[in-house]
Amino acid sequence: MTPANELIFLALGGSGEIGMNLNLYGCEGKWLMVDLGLTFADPGYPGIDLILPDTRFIEERRKDLLGIVLTHGHEDHIGAIPYLAADLDVPLYATPFTAGLIHAKLVEEGLTDKVKVRVISDFQPVDLAPFRFRYVPLAHSIPEGNALLIETPYGKIFHTGDWKLDEDPQIGVPATPDELTAIGDEGILALVCDSTNVFNPKPSGSEGSVRAGLIEAVSSAKGRVVVTTFASNAARVKTLGEVAKATGRTLCVAGRSLDRIIGTAKGCGYLTDFPPVVDFEGIMAVPPHKAMIIATGGQGEARAALARIAGDSHPIKVEKGDVVVFSSKQIPGNEIAIGRIQNQLAAKGVQMVTDRESIVHVSGHPGRPELEAMYGWIRPEILVPVHGEIRHMAEQARLGLASGIPRAILQTNGDVIRLAPNGPRKIGVEATGRLVLDGDVILPSDGGTINERRKLSLYGHVSVGIAVTKGGAVAGEPDIRVMGVPVEEDKDAFLDEACDAARAAVGKARSNELESVREAVRLAVRRVATNWTGKKPLVDVTVIRV
16 A cells, blocks of 8 residues: 555554554655554453554555654553664654653663654654644643644644643643644644543543642641552652642652653753652651652552552551552553552551542543534544544544534544545555564564463463384373363372373374374363363373384
């Protein structure tokens, strides 16, 4: 698929799902990529933490790829860069804070010489013919959230990235309604827009409004206070620093990602008045009613600071009378992990405060009133919902049409959408998919390795070693070992029966060929396991000819 005299939109990630954002714009034979993110694995990917978009489509066309433009520094927009950007071999474009986060990732992976990042420190247009783009600052839950105004010979696109409206954003100065209206006055062909919170009937709320709720939660606590939030939300971290000062508490920061974000933010001129912090030993020496900790792990991450604190494997300890404030939204899919930590904390007598009890968090994504306001300012000819599951994008398409946008299109990863001329129209489908980072190796998410691991996690494993003479008789005792097969106290009896079945299978094999013997033994042993457990474990058989 090569774009001709037309303007194409193609999502390889982030449409039909929340996370792993990767969008392509095609025009006159060239491509421009917007964002290169990842998502986090669920239990369906045993042993896997990170999931990446399959970039095969654009890798095959990388000679026509002009660059990768990053809207902001959240992992679902930049997280795949250390694993995929070097193979694409094009420059990255980012504002200073986002570039700082990317640089830290590249240093960690030893890729600073292979991936070039061009820092855009102002809001002047960048020419990548036939495209021209400039950043438009919008509020979000991270510094330097930006929309993109992309100009092409076939019309202008306003690509929102992640955004919200915020009258008191704490960090950064977002575009005003007048400035956004002026962009709309230029004539916008397509609004490509965040769908995450389309079902929220209320505005997302201002970051500034959280301060009072946090001060109330912290000042009323009689013991030690731990506040967990998204590490990337530097505005929230700034607010928490102010809360510590306002309540007279000594501050400690627990979590490497928090350290990295604070360092990058200070390097970009943010958090200049953040209070001094003490180390873990220092905070435990402070009287509990004078101690406050900002910790990572509010989404239940097993290796993050909060999980370790709750599990007594961290130098920071909590006890009855202490308070943990969850200054973050519970992301769908993380309920069990978060609940596990909250149960551990509750067992210690720790009080918990969430956004259900107090205003200690606001979202970084627009509710319906904010979406409707953006529609009125930008006034696009076409609405392209992205950054959501199908239900989110379908609802935003309905909302946009009801708000007076002439046309909207519901697309998902892989759909080739012609925006102009005569758009929007789906003109094809390209292959998309997921990759997993397994240790240091990138693999297909539906490949043999991951499928075998799923089967192992579900059914267990049996290994059989058996020696067979040239005449077809079994020499000695078969060696059978099990892992994850639920035989427990009956293991010895199970192994005896499995050995008998293996010996009998050798005599009943269709031939004395090794492969025929191996398959007969495999089926016989698996049949025994199924009879005993009701499960069909993976069975590996090694036959040795003696």
